[in-house]
Amino acid sequence: MTWLPLYADGVVSEETQKEIGLHLCGCSECKAEYEQLSQKLILPANLDLHDESAHILKTIKHSLSKKRIIISVVSVITTLIFVAVLFVSLNYSVIFQRGNPIPYLMAASQISNENPIASVNDNSSNSYIYITKNNADSKQVLLEYIETKFDAEFKEQYGSAYLFESAGEKITISEEIYWRYFQVWCVPQSIDKPTSDKR
Numbered sequence: 001m002t003w004l005p006l007y008a009d010g011v012v013s014e015e016t017q018k019e020i021g022l023h024l025c026g027c028s029e030c031k032a033e034y035e036q037l038s039q040k041l042i043l044p045a046n047l048d049l050h051d052e053s054a055h056i057l058k059t060i061k062h063s064l065s066k067k068r069i070i071i072s073v074v075s076v077i078t079t080l081i082f083v084a085v086l087f088v089s090l091n092y093s094v095i096f097q098r099g100n101p102i103p104y105l106m107a108a109s110q111i112s113n114e115n116p117i118a119s120v121n122d123n124s125s126n127s128y129i130y131i132t133k134n135n136a137d138s139k140q141v142l143l144e145y146i147e148t149k150f151d152a153e154f155k156e157q158y159g160s161a162y163l164f165e166s167a168g169e170k171i172t173i174s175e176e177i178y179w180r181y182f183q184v185w186c187v188p189q190s191i192d193k194p195t196s197d198k199r
Helices: 004-009 014-026 028-041 049-090 102-108 136-149
Strands: 118-120 127-133 153-158 161-166 169-178 182-188
Touching (some): 004 028, 014 028, 102 118, 102 127, 127 136, 136 161, 136 182
Antiparallel strands (some): 118 127, 153 161, 169 182
């Protein structure tokens, strides 16, 4: 009977419902079909749809929350990488002014009021390299350090070059501003490095 599914769902008129009910009393085939349809609609008594729905919603919410956190972390990391790459690309000539900046930064980190001069371990250079803060006091300390340690006498300055004399030989020491806050000093290796120099 084509009306049985609608009858089982309870969506037929009262008149049709009475007619189908009378028919089911006399037709075992339709009655069996109706019972089968009714069984599909019966939910187990112990099934709590509210709890089940709440559990599903909680699971979805938890999953979305985890995805949101992952997306946020990835976004922050991507932004930091982008900013770092942009900073390096815009300041490339300053950061790599003397090639690898790490030996210079390591030496600069050793500078203090008690130790205003630091030696830079730059194996690619043919000079003894020192770094100081970029100020007049540090410059004066460096010039005195060169005179004492290398037994040289300061004669005069030509721009960023400083002329010293040691054992009748003229020696030129160059100065370069590094990252605006420091000065790098290059002392030619033709001067014998003293054994007492531990900088």
